[in-house]
Amino acid sequence: MEEVLNVLPPYIVSKIKESITASELNELEEIRLRVHRPTEVVLTSRSIMIDSIQLTQEESKRFLARITQHSVYRLEEELKRGFITLPGGHRIGLSGSVNIQDGMVKAISHVSSFNIRVARAIIGSAQMISPMIMDNHSNVLNTLIVGPPKTGKTTILRDIIRQISDAENGFQHHRVGLIDERNEIAATLNGIPQQPVGNRTDVMSDCPKAEGIIMMIRSMSPEVIVVDEIGHEKDSQGLLEAVYAGVKLICSVHGESIEDIQKRPSIQALIRERAIERFVFLDRLSPPGTVKNVYNHRFEEIKRAERIRSVQHEMDRHAAHPVHVHVGRNR
Incomplete structure (x- = not known):
């Protein structure tokens, strides 16, 4: 969980923590950031929209640079795949305008949505199977x-x-x-x-x-x-x-x-x-x-x-x- 919170701007982390309880933070499954639209927080038991968190285009660019560690090469490779993997196995899915070259996806440009998926292994989930x-x-x-x-x-x-x-x-x-x-x-x-x-x-x-x-x-x-x-x-x-x-x-x-x-x-x-x-x-x-x-x-x-x-x-x-x-x- 800390790996996810560490990549987010501090004000977003604060507003999320203000909107859910401490126990619900442990149920966090996804954080969906969308440019000029409310942020969606998906929990195990419910989903909420936070109107006070709406990324600007400039914030979107800065966030993308941060999660790709300001690496042009990594940015190109990640945009081809459509997601970025964080330490701990967490993943950030990307959505926006798709560039096509020779019938193949070359990259996603003008990223407008980020889906931060929290990864948690459930040890023992196959116990009965x-x-x-x-x-x-x-x-x-x-x-x-x-x-x-x-x-x-x-x-x-x-x-x-x-x-x-x-x-x-x-x-x-x-x-x-x-x-x-x-x-x-x-x-x-x-x-x-x-x-x-x-x-x-x-x-x-x-x-x-x-x-x-x-x-x-x-x-x-x-x-x-x-x-x-x-x-x-x-x-x-x-x-x-x-x-x-x-x-x-x-x-x-x-x-x-x-x-x-x-x-x-x-x-x-x-x-x-x-x-x-x-x-x-x-x-x-x-x-x-x-x-x-x-x-x-x-x-x-x-x-x-x-x-x-x-x-x-x-x-x-x-x-x-x-x-x-x-x-x-x-x-």
């Missing part, structure tokens, strides 16, 4: 986590990676290769993960998934590959290459039902080859990370009673190694 995605020998099963936006897919993936990498919650330890195309899971800064992804995890950030998978297999010999939000058919082809190489998969996709994912061209190859051994569906109507259904590769539901027995068995086995949960941002 992990036993459902391992076999009787505590090895990883190829898993697809399915859910609409804001159901906690990224948060769950991050904690699964950490548990697999550090042999927690019943897993055997494995070398994990994380292809973090949007740099949201590990939130690397100068190549160094700012979020807890485990001691045996290697990260390739800001890299297209399909290319990154092949590069990771060749260079780091991972036992498990993890990617977030499969979006293209070539992503599935890359994941199949990993399966054929004997590497296990953990990945996610947007969706709400079996019918949704069966219709998505981007994952048809994985379904057709029965590469996925567990489909974990998250519930959009419950708190982020809540499991609604779990299915095997034939889309046969693993009954709730079976899942509870499996989870309880693993929790009993590892009761001597409790997982401490830190409540924070769910994404």
Whole structure:
């Protein structure tokens, strides 16, 4: 949190603290600054508009220079990606006029909106899911986590990676290769993960998934590959290459039902080859990370009673190694 407050002008920090309680400050998820419009503060429980904070164009330029550390090179690179990563894994999204060159985004000019997203890892958020995605020998099963936006897919993936990498919650330890195309899971800064992804995890950030998978297999010999939000058919082809190489998969996709994912061209190859051994569906109507259904590769539901027995068995086995949960941002 301090990393976020330190980049903001002091008067903005003061007005935010005047508008919310001390306990609500710990619930802070986003601060949305917009030129000539009120600032929006998004909390876990509510969202408020602060009319007294309205950036001028000159303030916007100064803030952009501050968060890019007055580096022209960094400014150019960050404006191409549309966001800036801060120490601690926090991210500032940028919006404004987009410059196009040869059909590609060259940069965002005249930045008019900043979305400061507070990153908090929730240690133990995958506690109840992990036993459902391992076999009787505590090895990883190829898993697809399915859910609409804001159901906690990224948060769950991050904690699964950490548990697999550090042999927690019943897993055997494995070398994990994380292809973090949007740099949201590990939130690397100068190549160094700012979020807890485990001691045996290697990260390739800001890299297209399909290319990154092949590069990771060749260079780091991972036992498990993890990617977030499969979006293209070539992503599935890359994941199949990993399966054929004997590497296990953990990945996610947007969706709400079996019918949704069966219709998505981007994952048809994985379904057709029965590469996925567990489909974990998250519930959009419950708190982020809540499991609604779990299915095997034939889309046969693993009954709730079976899942509870499996989870309880693993929790009993590892009761001597409790997982401490830190409540924070769910994404």
